[in-house]
Amino acid sequence: MSSEESLRAAALRVTRPRLALLEAVREHPHADTESLIGAVRSELPGVSHQAVYDSLRALTSAGLVRRIQPSGSVARYETRVGDNHHHVVCRSCGAIADVDCATGETPCLTASPTQGFTIDEAEVIFWGTCPECSAQPATEGTP
Amino acid sequence: MSSEESLRAAALRVTRPRLALLEAVREHPHADTESLIGAVRSELPGVSHQAVYDSLRALTSAGLVRRIQPSGSVARYETRVGDNHHHVVCRSCGAIADVDCATGETPCLTASPTQGFTIDEAEVIFWGTCPECSAQPATEGTP
DNA sequence: AATTAAAACTTGACTCACTCAAGAAAAGGG
């Protein structure tokens, strides 16, 4: 499905900034807003940062992109939506990768008492160390 | 264990700002920094915001408090540490409650391929609606 | 009790992701 079709299917107006943005998010999963502004401008110079912020919000609430924001990070976006996948974040360098949920079900969704809350989503973030940072002895934490 | 004992046990210097802060976090689980500054100052007027930020960092990295930050929220803190509990966040009003992991194990921790990452923690945030907001028809905002 | 080095605190400026607001441009149904 092309970006234009995706936008129309979501009843969103098709504009060049939005097309460029959706392409950029597709090509750079987990990119932050700053990077996406850069990517959009490489194709469409002169697009305002506000247009990108507005479009990201529109795309997110239309369900075309998903926004993630691990603690200590700025907002990041991806086009992989509608499945139940989660993320691993490297504590050392901040790298993010996708992780499929093994069971295909939302973990712990129904098993615990939830204080009367009605739950509609379980978001899981795994924290650890990426292969590259694992390979390096100790570039940080030196006393 | 008193706050003073907790600080000493963690090899942290015992200062009045830290004591007041640790008490404040104990008394107000999931409070944000702003609220904690207020709580500390109610007991110790004149404490700088920077002292609270510094102390929160020290307490967090010593493992005496845990920092949580759901998307779209500022940082929040709690003293319940060392167990494997998670959080429910209300999409409507932002209320946060604790949720025990039903199995006592970290969900999905070992089940999925993790792209070579070494995982040390799985953080789960449940999104939904709190009892109060569920009861109200569709009136957005605080009454 | 006095000394001292390191850690913590105060003060105030600053950063940066993100938002707000007003007017200009464009999308798309008539």
Added chain:
DNA sequence: CCCTTTTCTTGAGTGAGTCAAGTTTTAATT
């Protein structure tokens, strides 16, 4: 093509959090 609505541009503003320099406090040592 025209018109209404939505979106984009421009530029200022917000606020949680950080940085840096200098002073005070802690607690180990004398």
